[in-house]
Each structure stands twice: as structure tokens, then as C-alpha cells.
Amino acid sequence: MTHQTERVLPRPTPETTHFWEGTRTGELRLQKCDDCGKIYFPPRPFCPKCGSRDVSAFAASGRATLYSYVISHIPAPGLEPPYSVAVVTLEEGPRLMTNIVACDQTPEALTLDMPLEVTFEAQNDEITLPFFKPAA
Numbered sequence: 001m002t003h004q005t006e007r008v009l010p011r012p013t014p015e016t017t018h019f020w021e022g023t024r025t026g027e028l029r030l031q032k033c034d035d036c037g038k039i040y041f042p043p044r045p046f047c048p049k050c051g052s053r054d055v056s057a058f059a060a061s062g063r064a065t066l067y068s069y070v071i072s073h074i075p076a077p078g079l080e081p082p083y084s085v086a087v088v089t090l091e092e093g094p095r096l097m098t099n100i101v102a103c104d105q106t107p108e109a110l111t112l113d114m115p116l117e118v119t120f121e122a123q124n125d126e127i128t129l130p131f132f133k134p135a136a
Contacts, residue, residue, distance in 0.1 A: 007078025009127045016043045018057045023128040028060045028118050030092055041094035064088040064132055067095055072104050082106075088116055088132050100131035123130035 012020045019042075022029035032039045033047035034054040046053050069086035072079075082105040101119065103109045112113050115135035122128045 002120075004015045009123055009129075012126070015045050020127060022057075022059065023120055023130050024122070026120050028062050028090075029057045029095060029129050030090070031055050031057050037091060039092045039094060041090070041096050056101045060118075061091045063091040063135065064116045064118070066100065066112055066114045066116060066132075068112070069100065069110055071107070071110070084110055084111075086132070096130075100133065101114065101129050101131045 002031055010016075010020075019029050029043075030041055031043055032055065033050060033052050034056055035052040036047060036050040038047050038049040040048050043057075045055065047055055066087065067087045068088045069084045071082050071084050073081045075081055076083075079099075081134050084100040085097065086100045087095050100110060100116070101121075108134050116132040117135045118130050119133050120128050122129055
């Protein structure tokens, strides 16, 4: 039995290329419907609210708050326990799943609604992952 030690990475698709190009340059990109104004994540070529294909990408602020999380004490590929698996609410509205970094992985350190900011960690030449850390 082989034991995987590297994090499983996403595979960019034509619909997500803009997002991964953004993370490589230190930019968290969201999409907005140019018809109804809905801001959404994850990336897709149409608005999840009205179905319009008139959508555009833009750089998000990178600010968020902690919506929910679990602290795992079980090793996972590329992750040393304890680590958090979190859902953050971006300042622009959408939520995304991520890891909280640069702080203790305890309930005392990870408080709901705490202010967070995005940070980026290159995994390879193609993929840079967005994580969140306590806001400065």
C-alpha cells in the first residue's frame, strides 16, 4: 500500500483558469454577473442566480470572516495535524472552503466571525492555493 504524502491539488479547467492565474499573482479572483450583479464562487461560466453568461472576473479584497471550521487531528496528505478545515465568508459575500494558517489550531484561537485575510502558498509552478490567516 502506498502512502500519499503530498496534498491533493486541484486541476484547472477552462472555467477556472482565471482563478488559478490570479492566485499565482497573489490575487483572489471572484466572478460577478454583469446582468444581475450577483458575486459568486466557485468559478463557472454562468451566473448561478439568473443563468446569464455575461459574467466577468475581478480581484476580491482578500478580507473575510471565519464562518465555520473543524480542527482535524488525523494526518492527511500534505497536512500535519492539528489543522483546520474552514469555511470563510468573503467580504464580497461568497463563502469558500480553505485552511486557516499562521495561528494556533485551537478553539481559543479560531473564533467564529474573526477577521481574516488571504495569503497564498505556491504548491508547484501551476497551482498556488489561497489560505486565510488572522487579519493584521
